[in-house]
Amino acid sequence: MAKSSPASNSPSAAALAGELRISLSKLVRRVREQAHPGDFTSSQKSVLLRLDRDGPATVSALARAESVRPQSMRITVAGLEAMKAVSGKPDPNDGRQTLVDLTPAFRKTLRESRAAKEDWLVRALQAQLSPQEQDELAAAVKLLERLADF
Secondary structure, eight states: OOOOOOOHSOHHHHHHHHHHHHHHHHHHHHHHHHHHOOOOOOOHHHHHHHHHHOBBEEEEEEHHHHOOOOHHHHHHHHHHHHHEEEEEEEEEEEEEEEEEEEEHHHHHHHHHHHHHHHHHHHHHHHOOHHHHHHHHHHHHHHHHHHHHHH
């Protein structure tokens, strides 16, 4: 009997990519369901996450970072200000500029939303995966991080 190679027992890279995309998309949807839904557009979410990660920024800097026109970013920021998610204050280095940042109330909402998502995920991990499977998933997360950084 011929010995099969490891490559012949594993799915092709294309099939694996398709399965991975579907599984990750489904998991992301399930995690998102655990938070209170917001009325944010994808561009607003992107700006909010950038401000949370990188700190206060001018509208011009946000526009450059998001690869949009400053006029478009002003509209996005104005919508976020109307929702009380961000506020502006004078730039201490250049009083002509305004620094946009997350409001304290929105930071609290963001923390609560993340906590709800992580709480659901912890419960799902504990209910659906054995300790050995959780270890396997931890190793797979490192591989997923490498893929994400490609």
